Amino acid sequence: MPFPARKSRWSRTTGSFFSAAALITTAFTSVAAPAQAAAPPPQEPGVTLRVYDLQTALTRLCTLKTGQTPNIDKLMPTIDWTATADFGLGDNFLSEVTGNINITTAGIHAFRLTSDDGARLRIDNAVVVDHDGLHGATAKDGSIQLGQGYHSLRIDHFDAGGGQQVTLQWQPPGATGFSTVPNSALSTDAGVVRVTAPGRKDCEAAGDTPGDGLPLTGVHPGFTLANLRPTGFQPQVSGMDWLPDGRLAITTWGGSNNQLGEVHLLSNVTGATSPTQVRTLKIASGLKEPMGIKYVDGKLYVSEKHRLTELNDTNGDWVTDNVRAVATWPFGGNFHEFAFGMLYQDGSFYLNLSVAINYGGATTDPQPAPNRGTTIKVDKNTGAVSYIAGGLRTPHGIGWGPEGGIFVTDNQGGWLPSSKLVHIKQDRFFNHYTNPDGPFDTRPVTAPVLWLPQNEIANSPSNPVQLTTGPFAGQMVFGDVTYGGLQRGFLEKVNGEYQGAVFRMTQGLEAGVNRISLGPDGAIYTGGIGAGGNWGQPGKLEFGLQKLTPNGAEAFDIVAMRAVKGGFELEYTQPLSTQTAQDLVTKYRATQWRYQPTAAYGGPKIDQQALTVVSATPSADRKKVTVMLSGLQSGRVVH
Numbered sequence: 001m002p003f004p005a006r007k008s009r010w011s012r013t014t015g016s017f018f019s020a021a022a023l024i025t026t027a028f029t030s031v032a033a034p035a036q037a038a039a040p041p042p043q044e045p046g047v048t049l050r051v052y053d054l055q056t057a058l059t060r061l062c063t064l065k066t067g068q069t070p071n072i073d074k075l076m077p078t079i080d081w082t083a084t085a086d087f088g089l090g091d092n093f094l095s096e097v098t099g100n101i102n103i104t105t106a107g108i109h110a111f112r113l114t115s116d117d118g119a120r121l122r123i124d125n126a127v128v129v130d131h132d133g134l135h136g137a138t139a140k141d142g143s144i145q146l147g148q149g150y151h152s153l154r155i156d157h158f159d160a161g162g163g164q165q166v167t168l169q170w171q172p173p174g175a176t177g178f179s180t181v182p183n184s185a186l187s188t189d190a191g192v193v194r195v196t197a198p199g200r201k202d203c204e205a206a207g208d209t210p211g212d213g214l215p216l217t218g219v220h221p222g223f224t225l226a227n228l229r230p231t232g233f234q235p236q237v238s239g240m241d242w243l244p245d246g247r248l249a250i251t252t253w254g255g256s257n258n259q260l261g262e263v264h265l266l267s268n269v270t271g272a273t274s275p276t277q278v279r280t281l282k283i284a285s286g287l288k289e290p291m292g293i294k295y296v297d298g299k300l301y302v303s304e305k306h307r308l309t310e311l312n313d314t315n316g317d318w319v320t321d322n323v324r325a326v327a328t329w330p331f332g333g334n335f336h337e338f339a340f341g342m343l344y345q346d347g348s349f350y351l352n353l354s355v356a357i358n359y360g361g362a363t364t365d366p367q368p369a370p371n372r373g374t375t376i377k378v379d380k381n382t383g384a385v386s387y388i389a390g391g392l393r394t395p396h397g398i399g400w401g402p403e404g405g406i407f408v409t410d411n412q413g414g415w416l417p418s419s420k421l422v423h424i425k426q427d428r429f430f431n432h433y434t435n436p437d438g439p440f441d442t443r444p445v446t447a448p449v450l451w452l453p454q455n456e457i458a459n460s461p462s463n464p465v466q467l468t469t470g471p472f473a474g475q476m477v478f479g480d481v482t483y484g485g486l487q488r489g490f491l492e493k494v495n496g497e498y499q500g501a502v503f504r505m506t507q508g509l510e511a512g513v514n515r516i517s518l519g520p521d522g523a524i525y526t527g528g529i530g531a532g533g534n535w536g537q538p539g540k541l542e543f544g545l546q547k548l549t550p551n552g553a554e555a556f557d558i559v560a561m562r563a564v565k566g567g568f569e570l571e572y573t574q575p576l577s578t579q580t581a582q583d584l585v586t587k588y589r590a591t592q593w594r595y596q597p598t599a600a601y602g603g604p605k606i607d608q609q610a611l612t613v614v615s616a617t618p619s620a621d622r623k624k625v626t627v628m629l630s631g632l633q634s635g636r637v638v639h
Contacts, residue, residue: 040100040150040152040187040189041189041190041532042189042190042191043100043150043187043188043189043190044075044187044188044189044190044191045077045183045184045186045187046075046076046077046078046099046183046186046187046188047075047076047078047079047097047098047099047153047186047187047188048073048074048075048076048097048098048099048188048189048192049072049073049074049075049076049081049086049087049095049096049097050070050072050073050095050096050098051070051071051072051073051087051088051089051093051094051095051096052064052068052070052071052093052094052095052096052201053071053089053092053093053198053199053200053201054092054093054094054158054200054201054202054203055092055200056092057091057092057160057161058092058094058117058118058158058160058203059133059134059160060118060132060133060134060158061094061118061119061120061132061156061157061158062094062158062203062204063203063204064094064201064202064203064204065201065202065203065204065214065215065455066214066215066483066484066537066538066539067215067455067459067480067482067483067484067537067538068201068202068455068459069195069196069197069454069455069459069482070096070196070197070201071088071089071093071196071197071198071199071201072087072088072089072196073194073195073196073360074088074194075188075194076097077183077186078180078181078182078183078186079097079155079166079167079168079180079181079186080166080167080168080180081164081165081166081167082137082163082164082165082167083164084164086164087159087164091159091160091161091162092159092160092161093158093159094156094157094158094201094203095155095156095157095158095159095166096154096155096156096157097153097154097155097156097157097166097168098152098153098154098188099152099153099186099187099188100150100151100152100153100186100187100188101123101150101151101153101181101185101186102149102150102151102184102185102186102187103146103147103148103149103150103151103172103185104148104185105148105172105173105174106146106147106148106173107145107146107172107173108143108144108145108146108173109143109144109145109146109170109171109172109173110141110142110143110170110171110178111123111128111129111141111142111143111144111168111169111170111171112129112139112140112141112168112169112170112171112178113129113131113139113140113141113142113155113166113167113168114137114138114139114165114166114167114168114169115131115135115137115138115157115165115166115167116135116136116137116138116159116162116163116164116165117133117134117135117157117158117159117160118131118132118133118134118135118157118158119131119132119155119156119157119158119166120132120155120156120157121142121153121154121155121168122152122153122154122155122156123144123146123151123152123153123154124151124152125152125154126144128142128143128144129141129142130142134160136162136163137163137165139167150187153186155168167180168180168181169181189532191532192532193335193359193531193532193535194359194360195360195361195535196360196361196601197361197412197454197601197602198600198601198602198603198604199454199602199603199604200604201455202455202456210507211504215483215484215485215504215507216485216504216505216506216507216508217507217508218506218507218508219506219507219508219509219548220505220506220548220555221553221555222470222471222550222551222552222553222554222555222557223506223524223548223549223550223551224548224549224551225508225509225546225547225548226272226273226274226546226547226549227274227275227510227545227546228266228269228272228275228278228525228545228546228547229275229278229543229544229545230275230276230278230279230280231275231276233275233278233280233545234541234543235250235252235264235527235543235544235545236252236253236254236255236514236528236529236530236542236543237250237251237252237253237514237515237527237528237529237543237544237545238250238251238252238253238261238289238290238291238292238514238515238527238529239251239290239291239292239293239302239303239341239342239515239527240293240515240516240517240525240527241293241294241295241300241517242295242517242519242520243265243295244295246267246269246270246520247265247266247267247269248265248266248269248517248519248525249263249264249265249266249293249295249300250263250264250266250293250515250527250545251263251287251290251291251292251293251302252264252290253289253290253291253514253529254287254288254289254290255289255335255531260285260286260287260288261285261286261287261288261289261290261304262282262284262285262287263282263283263284263285263287263290263293263300263302263311263320264280264281264282264283265280265281265283265318266278266279266280266281266545267279267280267281269519269525269547270519270520270521270523271521272547281318281319282319283300283311283313283318283319283320284300284302284311284319284320284323287302287304287309288304288305288306289304289305289338290302290303290304290309291303291305291338291339291340291341292339292340292341292342292351293342294341294342294343294344294349296344296380299311299312301326301342301344301349303339303340303341303342303349303351304339305331305337305338305339306328306329306331306337306339307325307326307327307328307329307339308325308326308327308328308339308349308351308378308383309323309324309325309326310323310324310325310326311323312324325383326378326380326383327378327379327383327384327385328385329353329371329376329385330353330369330370330371330372331369332356332367332368332369333368334356334357334364334368334369336354336355336356336357336394337353337354337355337356337368337369337372338353338354338394338396339351339352339353339354340352340353340354340395340396340397340398340463341398342398343398343399343400343406344380347379347380347381348377348378348379348380349377349378349380350375350376350377350378350388350398350406351375351376351378351398352374352375352376352392352395352396352398352408353371353372353373353374353375353376353395354372354373354392354393354394354395354396355367355372355373355392355393355394355432355434356368356369356372357393357394357413361413361414361601362414362601363393363413363414363432363434365434365435366434366435366436367434367435367436370436370438371387371390371438371439372434372438373390373391373392373393373395373432373434373438374387374388374389374390374392374438374439374440375387375388375389375390375392375395375398375406375408375424376388387439387440388406388424388425388426388427388428389424389425389426389427389428389429389430389440390428390429390430390438390439390440390441390443391415391428391429391430391431391432391433391438391440391441391443391445392408392410392422392430392432393410393411393413393414393415393416393432394410394411394413394460395408395409395410396409396410396411396460396461396462396463396481397409397461397462397463397464397478397479398424398463398464399463399464399465399466399476399478400466401423401464401466401476401491401498402466402474402491402493402498405423405424405425405498406423406424407421407422407423407424407449407464407476408421408422408424408464409421409422409452409461409462409463409464409478410422410430410432411460411461412454412459412601412602413432413601413602414432414433414599414600414601415431415432415433415597415598415599416431416432416597416602416603417454417595417596417597417598417602417603417604418451418452418453418454418458418595418602418603419451419452419454419458419459419460419461420448420449420450420451420452421448421449421450421452421461421464421476421478421489421502422446422448422449423446423449423497423498425446427440427443428440428443428446429441429442429443429444429445429446430445430446430448431445431446431597433599447497449489449491449497449498449499449500450489450491450499450500450501450502451595451637452487452502453605453637453639454602455483457483457487457502457504458480458483458487458502459480459481459482459483460480460481460482460483460512460535461478461479461480461483461487462478462479462480462481462513462514462515462516463478463479463515463516464476464477464478464489465477465478465516465517465518465524466518467518468518468522469522469550470522470550471557471559471573472488472490472559475488475489475490475491476488476489476491477489477505477516477524478516479512479513479514479515479516479526480512480513480537481512481513481514481529481530481535481536481537482512482535482536482537483512483537484507484509484511484512484513484537484540485504485505485506485507485508485509485513486505486506486513486516486524486526486548487502487503487504487505488502488503488504488505489501489502489503490502490503490559490560490561492560492562492563494563499563500561501560501561503557503558506548509526509528509540509544509546510528510540510541510544510546511528511529511530511536511537511540511541511542511543511544512528512529512530512536512537512540513526513527513528513529513544514527514528514529515527519547521549522549522550523547523548523549523550524547524548525545525546525547526544526545526546526547526548527544527545528540528541528542528543528544528545528546529542529543529544530542530543554573554574555573556572556573556574557572557573558570558571558572558573559571559572559573564626566614566628566629566632567614567626567627567628567629567632568626568627568629568638569624569625569626569627570624570625570626570627571623571624572623572624572625573623574623575621575622575623576618576622576623576625577622581618581622584616584617584618584625585613585614585615585616587616588613588616588627589610589613590610590611590613590627590629590638590639591608591609591610591611591638591639592607592608592609592611592631592632592633592636592637592638592639593605593606593607593608593609593636593637594606594607594635594636594637595637605637607636609631611629611630611631611632611638612629612630612631613627613628613629613630614628614629614630615627615628616628
């Protein structure tokens with residue numbers, strides 16, 4: 001991704017910049033703000049500091065591309081940092097400070113922001129101090145009228161070399177001078193799971209547009225979006241399946257706010273154009289973070305963290321009267337040991353067991369329970385559990401794909417430099433190692449069907465679903481909890497194995513997507529989820545239920561990207577215009593890279609290089625273009 005060019009600047013090591021306290025910019029601004037903000041969620045003292053490794057020097061604050069996981073995420077008692085150890089990174093990074101400031105005395109509050117380099121202070125989203133640009137550790141003041149109570153606080157800051165500093169001081173009403181804002185006045189959301197990931201993070205670049213360098217922002221024009229949540233219904237959807245009578249069964253997570261998972265039956269969803277038409281019935285509760293549900297032979301089955309559960313209704317009102325444990329599997333009590341699912345075929349259920357991890361993302365060593373990170377098969381009648389494949393970390397999604405195969409998404413982490421889609425077959429190993437060894441760790445590594453470049457088109461991919469109709473029939477669609485929206489995968493078989501291309505498909509949904517299901521009406525139903533901290537799509541709800549109904553609109557899009565010797569064939573939904581078809585060779589750019597899995601969390605692109613576009617030849621109907629590339633290598637990801 002392109003960044004602003006690094007401009008020449010003075011070296012701070014020669015004394016050409018002022019020392020930390022040498023200069024205060026006297027410009028003083030006064031900003032009005034809402035008298036009092038709404039009460040925040042449960043708090044703990046301090047602020048949240050998130051740091052993003054840009055690996056290139058900025059000259060001014062930039063806008064981060066959405067959906068990126070920070071390199072550093074930690075609770076800090078106050079905002080007074082002057083060392084690399086405070087930020088966790090050296091030069092060329094962007095930091096975000098978020099939290100709340102508790103005001104006890106209403107009135108005008110003055111703030112002094114000292115930073116090296118640029119920084120900006122917002123309170124209740126109003127800019128109080130703008131101290132952007134390249135400079136040494138200097139200060140700038142501003143003021144704002146604040147009422148009693150909590151007010152949101154945010155500081156954006158970048159460092160481009162030399163020293164680092166962010167210090168926030170204040171002068172409340174009645175104070176005679178500035179002092180560091182105390183811990184007692186600062187708070188941030190409590191109980192946040194702080195997830196981090198290594199590697200370079202990207203800013204938006206000049207010329208980036210939604211779908212081309214940036215995530216999409218709206219709904220795909222070939223679909224009509226409808227909301228399905230009646231007033232007060234806020235499901236964190238973790239599983240979806242359909243009953244023969246057209247009702248939709250969903251599980252809710254229950255992990256947020258230490259609640260327990262539930263099962264709801266929804267009526268009128270297929271015909272609904274408004275959430276007021278949807279009827280909900282809670283039929284089960286007290287479940288341990290269920291992540292899958294399936295209707296089989298008149299009963300509903302749920303995958304809890306530690307077992308497969310049958311829900312039994314004895315009086316015909318659909319409300320569960322008792323539950324039966326069909327099967328159990330190794331479970332060590334770790335917060336991350338989910339049982340993601342669920343598929344059913346010919347008397348057997350299929351689901352994925354994720355590994356235990358530590359807060360922050362590292363795989364727990366040793367694992368508290370054996371044989372995690374696997375795809376399992378459970379006999380419906382006997383409850384016998386058998387292992388199909390292993391070497392998975394967070395196999396969040398499982399779905400049927402081409403030729404009736406099982407396809408699974410896995411999330412970036414140890415031994416996963418980026419998220420990916422894999423094809424499950426008996427005895428396959430997908431490269432995530434654990435201690436003790438998993439049941440397939442000695443097997444050769446099976447390459448992914450699709451690499452999903454982290455933060456570019458995926459972050460936390462969820463379950464894949466194969467489309468059956470429309471221009472993308474046969475292709476796989478999957479959601480994403482953090483990147484959000486839906487992505488689309490075109491798969492083809494080459495030398496007996498599946499590979500393919502991934503495309504952005506839609507955004508514009510109310511929450512990050514945890515589960516999707518293809519309804520009997522042909523619509524794609526999306527279940528949303530999110531939680532505190534950086535787990536969830538930024539700026540979205542922590543719950544959601546919507547549907548995307550095909551509307552027949554002929555949107556211009558890429559249908560497929562097929563490998564040919566020396567290049568690729570791109571197929572479009574519509575013919576290229578005569579004007580676009582001219583000088584085609586100048587209108588394509590290509591890069592390639594590879595990934596090297598290591599024990600570290602995530603990993604960078606390796607051997608990244610630009611490819612020369614030799615030719616771009618349209619078909620007679622201009623719906624296909626064959627792009628030939630110089631330097632193309634096997635075993636690479638090509639963009």
